[in-house]
Amino acid sequence: MLSSLGMDIAGETTQRTPERMAAAYRELLQPREFNLTTFPNEEGYDGLLIQKDIAFVSLCEHHGLPFTGRATVGYLPGERIVGLSKLARVVEQFSRRFQVQERLTKQIATYLEQHLTPGGVGVVMQAEHMCMTLRGVQAAGTTTVTSSLRGLLLKDDRTRTEFFNLAGAGR
Ligand SMILES: Nc1nc2c(ncn2[C@@H]2O[C@H](COP(=O)(O)OP(=O)(O)OP(=O)(O)O)[C@@H](O)[C@H]2O)c(=O)[nH]1
Numbered sequence: 001m002l003s004s005l006g007m008d009i010a011g012e013t014t015q016r017t018p019e020r021m022a023a024a025y026r027e028l029l030q031p032r033e034f035n036l037t038t039f040p041n042e043e044g045y046d047g048l049l050i051q052k053d054i055a056f057v058s059l060c061e062h063h064g065l066p067f068t069g070r071a072t073v074g075y076l077p078g079e080r081i082v083g084l085s086k087l088a089r090v091v092e093q094f095s096r097r098f099q100v101q102e103r104l105t106k107q108i109a110t111y112l113e114q115h116l117t118p119g120g121v122g123v124v125m126q127a128e129h130m131c132m133t134l135r136g137v138q139a140a141g142t143t144t145v146t147s148s149l150r151g152l153l154l155k156d157d158r159t160r161t162e163f164f165n166l167a168g169a170g171r
């Protein structure tokens, strides 16, 4: 591919470029392993917990180009609470594969719903897709926003409003 694009892959600096490029893509497509550590909700915490601005990098399955942005993940605890770092690890787990943003957003919500059995889950993702900002339509600066809501965050107006207020506050 690089030769056909005009790169001299025999050059001293570029002879390992095909190999480096393959390794770079492998790295982007290889999430780190993790265990979803949970603890009993001993305090009976019944408020929303929201983690904002989790940076992620994914690859668009149409062009193999990155889309990057920030995720906000929240849940309403049931009998167990999750270790805080694990929310960002779940985002990484599903980001580091060929994706579309809609599927990525749903997969994170479904995973937390199934593994935490919480009162509700909410995921909001905003991203820049390089395939539409750097090439193609070249809509520089465009952000795509997706959301997936489960349980009370979907069904209960007050909880949903609180989630979006907290998710939107700050930056
Ligand atoms: N729904 C959705 N579409 C995406 C995502 N990432 C990229 N796309 C779109 O996938 C579409 C692929 O369209 P095609 O017409 O087959 O490809 P293309 O000729 O390269 O299209 P252009 O990008 O418009 O030049 C484009 O409109 C992309 O913007 C995503 O996460 N979700």
Ligand SMILES: [Zn+2]
Binding pocket: 060, 061, 062, 063, 064, 065, 129, 131, 132
């Ligand atoms: Zn694309």
